Amino acid sequence: xxxxxxNPKITRMLVLGPSANISTSELVQRLHMMxxxxxxxxxxxxxxxxxxxxxVEDSIERARKLDPYNIFIKxxxxxxxxxxxxRGHRGAAREGFHQLEREFRLLxxxxxxxxxxxxxxLKKPQKVSPDVFREIINEKTKKxxxxx
Amino acid sequence: MKIAIFPPNSLILADLVERKGHEPLVIMKxxxxxxxxxxxxxxxxxxxxKEPIKGLKYAAIEVPSGVRGRMAIFGPLIDExxxxxxxxxxxxxxxxxxxxxxxxxxxxxxxxxxxxxxxxKYPTSREETIEVVNQINTFLDELEExxx
Numbered sequence: 001x002x003x004x005x006x007n008p009k010i011t012r013m014l015v016l017g018p019s020a021n022i023s024t025s026e027l028v029q030r031l032h033m034m035x036x037x038x039x040x041x042x043x044x045x046x047x048x049x050x051x052x053x054x055x056v057e058d059s060i061e062r063a064r065k066l067d068p069y070n071i072f073i074k075x076x077x078x079x080x081x082x083x084x085x086x087r088g089h090r091g092a093a094r095e096g097f098h099q100l101e102r103e104f105r106l107l108x109x110x111x112x113x114x115x116x117x118x119x120x121x122l123k124k125p126q127k128v129s130p131d132v133f134r135e136i137i138n139e140k141t142k143k144x145x146x147x148x
Numbered sequence: 149m150k151i152a153i154f155p156p157n158s159l160i161l162a163d164l165v166e167r168k169g170h171e172p173l174v175i176m177k178x179x180x181x182x183x184x185x186x187x188x189x190x191x192x193x194x195x196x197x198k199e200p201i202k203g204l205k206y207a208a209i210e211v212p213s214g215v216r217g218r219m220a221i222f223g224p225l226i227d228e229x230x231x232x233x234x235x236x237x238x239x240x241x242x243x244x245x246x247x248x249x250x251x252x253x254x255x256x257x258x259x260x261x262x263x264x265x266x267x268x269k270y271p272t273s274r275e276e277t278i279e280v281v282n283q284i285n286t287f288l289d290e291l292e293e294x295x296x
Binding site: 008009010011013015072073074075076077078079082084096099100102103106107109110112113114117118119120122 | 157158159160162163164166167174175176177178179180182183184239266271274277278279281282283285286287290
C-alpha cells in the first residue's frame with residue numbers, strides 16, 4: 001500500500017458569507033500564518049485547503065474561530081487546481097459553482113440564525129377531532145353552570 | 149452520528165451538521181475516492197463500468213444505467229446513515245431525468261430506512277431560512293439527547 005493511501009489527503013472549501021468580517025486575502029494570510037503543512041488556494045469565495053486529514057481539520061477548526069458565524073465549510077472531491085475541474089482550464093464556471101452561488105445568497109440569513117438560536121417545534125400541532133372538541137365544550141359548559 | 153443530507157452536496161446542510169459535531173455524509177467524499185484512486189487513468193471519466201453493476205443493489209436491471217451508476221455512489225451513503233435531513237425543491241438539485249430519478253430513489257430509500265428524518269423545503273426568504281436553520285439545529289440536538 002502506498003503512503004498516499006495510508007494518509008489519505010482531504011480537501012475542504014472555506015466559504016465566506018456576504019457579511020464576513022475578513023476578506024479572502026486575509027483568510028489566506030491567516031491560514032499561512034498557522035504554519036500547518038497544507039496546500040492553501042485563494043478563491044473568489046474564500047479558500048481551499050488540501051492536505052493530511054489531521055492537518056486540514058486542525059486548520060479549519062482554527063479558521064472557523066476567525067468569524068464563526070460567517071465562515072462555512074464543506075468537503076470537496078477534487079484537489080485544488082485539478083485540471084479536470086479547474087476553471088482556468090475549462091474556460092467556464094466549474095461544476096458546482098452555480099450551486100455555491102445559489103447557496104451564497106442565503107448564508108447571511110444562516111449566520112443570523114446561528115447567532116440567535118431558537119428552539120422550535122418539529123412536529124406540527126395536530127388537529128382536534130370533533131368528538132374531543134365536543135367533550136371539552138361539554139366539560140366547560142358544565143363547570144360554568146355549576147358556578148352559576 | 150452519521151447524517152445523510154439531501155441534496156448530498158449542500159454547503160448549508162453539511163456545515164450545520166458539522167457544527168453540531170455530527171458527520172455529514174456528503175457526495176464529495178465518495179467522489180474524492182473515485183478521482184484520487186490511482187487505478188483510474190482516464191480523467192474526467194471517474195465512473196467505471198463497475199458502478200452500474202454495484203447500483204443493482206439499489207435499482208432493478210430495467211432501470212437505466214445512468215440511475216444505477218448514480219445509485220452506486222449515493223447508495224453506500226444511505227446504507228451508512230443513522231439519521232437524515234432532506235431538503236426538497238433545492239434549485240441546484242435540478243438536472244437531467246437520470247438525476248431526477250436517482251434523487252427520487254435516494255429520497256425513497258432514506259424514508260424507507262426508518263431512521264429519524266427531518267424533511268424541509270428549500271428556503272427562499274430570510275424568515276424561511278431562519279426557521280429552517282432552527283429546525284435543523286433542534287433536530288440535531290434532539291438526536292444527541294436520544295443517543296447520548
